[in-house]
Amino acid sequence: GDSVTQMEGPVTLSEEAFLTINCTYTATGYPSLFWYVQYPGEGLQLLLKATKADDKGSNKGFEATYRKETTSFHLEKGSVQVSDSAVYFCALLSNFGNEKLTFGTGTRLTIIP
Amino acid sequence: DSGVTQTPKHLITATGQRVTLRCSPRSGDLSVYWYQQSLDQGLQFLIQYYNGEERAKGNILERFSAQQFPDLHSELNLSSLELGDSALYFCASSGSSGTAYNEQFFGPGTRLTVL
Numbered sequence: 001g002d003s004v005t006q007m008e009g010p011v012t013l014s015e016e017a018f019l020t021i022n023c024t025y026t027a028t029g030y031p032s033l034f035w036y037v038q039y040p041g042e043g044l045q046l047l048l049k050a051t052k053a054d055d056k057g058s059n060k061g062f063e064a065t066y067r068k069e070t071t072s073f074h075l076e077k078g079s080v081q082v083s084d085s086a087v088y089f090c091a092l093l094s095n096f097g098n099e100k101l102t103f104g105t106g107t108r109l110t111i112i113p
Numbered sequence: 114d115s116g117v118t119q120t121p122k123h124l125i126t127a128t129g130q131r132v133t134l135r136c137s138p139r140s141g142d143l144s145v146y147w148y149q150q151s152l153d154q155g156l157q158f159l160i161q162y163y164n165g166e167e168r169a170k171g172n173i174l175e176r177f178s179a180q181q182f183p184d185l186h187s188e189l190n191l192s193s194l195e196l197g198d199s200a201l202y203f204c205a206s207s208g209s210s211g212t213a214y215n216e217q218f219f220g221p222g223t224r225l226t227v228l
Binding site: 036042044045046049089099101102103104105106 | 144169217219
């Protein structure tokens with residue numbers, strides 16, 4: 001079945017550091033890929049998405065590129081801020097009619113000033 | 114604000130009891146999804162309804178059931194509660210089925226604590 005493997009956390013970085021959170025997936029066909037963010041005490045918010053190979057999703061300075069050859073969708077940001085502290089989830093949506101999102105385990109990110 | 118509302122925000126109950134969680138999807142969204150977020154299982158899909166009909170089932174226990182009403186709101190019923198059912202329950206909605214590209218909008222969740 002479909003699965004998402006995400007970088008173990010927690011991750012602690014200093015403000016303005018470069019961020020990478022690794023995500024790889026296993027799925028049949030060509031899934032859509034997503035990064036969701038969960039701020040403390042809140043629900044999940046879609047951060048960015050990519051629906052086909054080589055697509056780059058971007059939002060709020062975050063980027064991720066859909067790499068089919070490596071089955072990866074790593075999240076990156078060039079300069080993190082304290083306000084980026086949250087839990088980040090990588091997820092996939094199969095294109096075989098099953099509309100459920102399959103999530104990774106989440107990576108807790110803490111940015112220190 | 115995603116436009117998806119969930120009530121109640123917090124629920125504390127005892128083992129063996131039954132609770133109902135409520136979700137109102139975004140205006141116009143026909144699909145409702147329920148997910149459970151727990152420390153040991155992570156975020157797991159439970160069930161999906163589309164326009165009142167059950168469309169997909171995930172790792173939902175037999176003690177749990179859901180329905181979607183004609184006004185498209187949905188309820189998740191959890192019965193014979195156990196300590197392990199303590200979790201954050203999310204509802205999500207999306208615009209239509211049949212495509213892999215639908216964005217799911219998540220509600221703020223209901224935190225269930227079973228004592």
